[in-house]
Amino acid sequence: MVTKNETEATAGAHHDRMTAFKSKLLSSHPEKAVFGAIDVGTECYWWDYGLLSLYQKNNMLALDDTEEAASLRAYLRIPEDRAQSSELGNDVQVTNGSVVLASVVKEGEIDHTIASRVVTGKCDAHGASRTLVPVRPRSRGERRSLRTFPGVSLRPPPAFNPRPRRLSTPLLTPLNSTPTFARMERPSGCLLINVTARSIKARNCVIYNVVDDSEDGLVLPDGAVLTNVFTDGGKVFKSFEGVYKMNQSTDVKEAYKLGAEAHADLAKELKF
Structure with missing residues (x-):
């Protein structure tokens, strides 16, 4: 150290x-x-979530119609009809094997997408072919950032730091730098985990633990990766080591609570 x-x-x-x-x-x-x-033994499946590309690849496996995909759904307790505890409007289209869990969606289309704990008025989420994934720093004061996903579950994570603040800058504004890119290993899909927003428009994106109260909703470029980092006092981190240091004094239970409150407050405002 x-x-x-x-x-x-x-x-x-x-x-x-x-x-x-x-x-x-x-x-x-x-x-x-x-x-x-x-x-x-030798006859087992190995699902690695240690890299962003693997996180998306191995979660999107749940959409496939293979023996391995069925085993993954069984492990994650996803029912065979791929829908559970959700409220979908009459006009919502769920296509291409999409999985919808504990979500409220009033209208739109969920296509080749995993949506877990998504609350939105309109969802336009699609998965398609191989794409580039932009990795962008966020501007000061914005609680969105980028991270890899080491977890194994589709359940949402705790918020990082207490006292989440409203967004003060536009979506996807860079912080004095040029975006870098990483190439996905295989044809991808859209992965929405714990997202509350007025509307969502995304293709081949990973959106993870995001609260967005903007009137325009989330409108992301193809292949974008987006997650909320709840910061205290406008701090900006420049590395994952910075996140680690910022979180040394964070109460994990309190972070869970504050993250849940941020989602619940916006859902209440949206009357969902």
Whole structure:
């Protein structure tokens, strides 16, 4: 940790903390080992979520009509009709194997898309062919940012930092820099997880834990990646290490609560 711009004292304190954790764990469970292996055999599936491209690829697998896709849906408890606990308007079209979970959508089309905990008046979400994914820094004061997704579930994450603020700048305004791009590994789709907005227009996008109260709604370029980072006091992070440091004093339960409140407040305003 010293090599990552941490002081020797901070690194030493972290080492002592982890050593104490290890000792307590082993004393409580003497029959267990710190590291171990479980033989799962050769006939198993491996779904890696450690990279953005893999996160999208392996979640979008749930839309396929293969034995592996059926196993993934069973693991995630997605019913075979691919719909659960949702309220969809009479004119909403759900096409190309889309999955809709715990969502409220009044009108629009959900095409080759996974929508989990989406609340919106109009959804125009489509999946299509291979695309480029822009990776853009956000402007100061905006709570949108980019991150990779190490999780395994389609359930929404906690907010990062408490006291979410309203957006003060337009959508997708860069922070004194030029967007960079990463190429998807396979034909992609649209992945909407925990999104509350007046309207959504997206193609081949990943939108993750976003609250957007703008009148125009979310209108994203093809292949965009968007997620909310709830910041305190207008701080701007420049790296994932910066996010880590900002979150050292964050109460995870409180972050969950504040994130849920941000979604609920906008949904109430939209009367959904």
